[in-house]
Amino acid sequence: MNYILFDGTVRNSLLPFTFTRPVADIRVGIFTIREKWENFLKSTTTTITEEYLSEKYPMVEMEENVLINASFLPNEELVALISELTDNQAIFLEDEVIAFYSKDTQEEVDLNTYEAIEFSGQVIRIENTWDIFSKNAVALQADFDFITEGRESQPISETNSVINAQNIFLEEGAKVECSILNATNGPIYIGVGAEVMEGSMIRGGFALCDYSTVKMGAKIYGATTVGPYSKIGGEVNNSVLFGYSNKGHDGYLGNAVLGEWCNLGADTNNSNLKNNYDEVRLWSYETEGFAKTGLQFCGLMMGDHSKCGINTMFNTGTVVGVSANIFGGGFPRNFIPSFSWGGASGFSTYLENKAFETIRIVMSRREIEFDTQEQAILTHVFEETKKWRKE
Numbered sequence: 001m002n003y004i005l006f007d008g009t010v011r012n013s014l015l016p017f018t019f020t021r022p023v024a025d026i027r028v029g030i031f032t033i034r035e036k037w038e039n040f041l042k043s044t045t046t047t048i049t050e051e052y053l054s055e056k057y058p059m060v061e062m063e064e065n066v067l068i069n070a071s072f073l074p075n076e077e078l079v080a081l082i083s084e085l086t087d088n089q090a091i092f093l094e095d096e097v098i099a100f101y102s103k104d105t106q107e108e109v110d111l112n113t114y115e116a117i118e119f120s121g122q123v124i125r126i127e128n129t130w131d132i133f134s135k136n137a138v139a140l141q142a143d144f145d146f147i148t149e150g151r152e153s154q155p156i157s158e159t160n161s162v163i164n165a166q167n168i169f170l171e172e173g174a175k176v177e178c179s180i181l182n183a184t185n186g187p188i189y190i191g192v193g194a195e196v197m198e199g200s201m202i203r204g205g206f207a208l209c210d211y212s213t214v215k216m217g218a219k220i221y222g223a224t225t226v227g228p229y230s231k232i233g234g235e236v237n238n239s240v241l242f243g244y245s246n247k248g249h250d251g252y253l254g255n256a257v258l259g260e261w262c263n264l265g266a267d268t269n270n271s272n273l274k275n276n277y278d279e280v281r282l283w284s285y286e287t288e289g290f291a292k293t294g295l296q297f298c299g300l301m302m303g304d305h306s307k308c309g310i311n312t313m314f315n316t317g318t319v320v321g322v323s324a325n326i327f328g329g330g331f332p333r334n335f336i337p338s339f340s341w342g343g344a345s346g347f348s349t350y351l352e353n354k355a356f357e358t359i360r361i362v363m364s365r366r367e368i369e370f371d372t373q374e375q376a377i378l379t380h381v382f383e384e385t386k387k388w389r390k391e
Helices: 033-043 076-083 138-146 351-363 372-384
Strands: 001-007 045-048 066-068 087-094 096-102 115-118 161-163 169-170 180-182 188-190 201-203 205-209 219-221 225-226 236-238 238-245 252-254 257-260 282-283 289-292 300-302 319-321 338-341 346-349
Touching: 001 033, 033 045, 033 076, 076 087, 076 096, 138 169, 138 188, 138 225, 219 346, 351 372
Parallel strands: 001 045, 001 066, 087 115, 161 180, 169 188, 180 201, 188 205, 201 219, 205 225, 219 236, 225 238, 236 252, 238 257, 257 300, 300 319
Antiparallel strands: 066 096, 087 096, 282 289, 338 346
């Protein structure tokens, strides 16, 4: 069967992260949503997404296709129901389609003509940016159970102080020395070639993905995910880094999400609680205003390729777009548009050629080319987000 993941109705509520990727390629737990579906389906997937992303994330359509709403995370019950779909059947949760089986081209699909199957089970859905960290504990536990089933962890060095060792898993080449690992409240997963340096204190749930690093003396508590090829240090609480991003120094990051290729300068801090303990509001790209989150704790949302200088302070519920560069004293405003350059004293436009020059250098350090495909995506984002910048 040919499986296609589509963005669904939540794509805009997941900006700025979906400026540069489909919904399916958001990381929550250990895996991206796409990786979760491919693990369960034992099949590759392709994507229906925004046209400007389709060259990097193409769709492959065959005579028979099952299309899956990528905002839903897979579980055994849901995948079993999807596997039983036949032509012109669709699975719904209330009014939202989860999956459907079609022999039609996408232009011809009319879900009103489909036989509707109501899903009555439990399912995790990522509908808003803050869901990425607030639902990370459940997603991380599910991924941990999946990836460790029937397998044995690499030995944990005796130099460590370990609590609940059966809930800790080290992949091949993982290094952890002279640290405290407490997996009482959630699992701890250390990926291939990843390293936890000496003196680190980690409370699960926690995932350190392949070839990432926890710096010396870090204090991390769950549920936190550090995506592949990232570095993390200082104090971190309930945060998700997608990959290739660094918060390598002291400072606090809490209830936060960082995309790829982000860098936080030394002693960067974000607030995750308002002084009056009121509900946090976050910038909404849909309404172009600040939306209620229903959360008392909510920190920083930072899109791909954004960076900040040393001693940067982010206020509660700050949204930073793609490829912004923030520096200087004081608190910058709590919505920073993509390709912004500046800080609390004001912003100007971070010109494409300057931004691309930095991106090229940063990616080359990981031996990854900043190719024309990536440039085209970011050029589109630059143009699409002009209306929010002061030119």
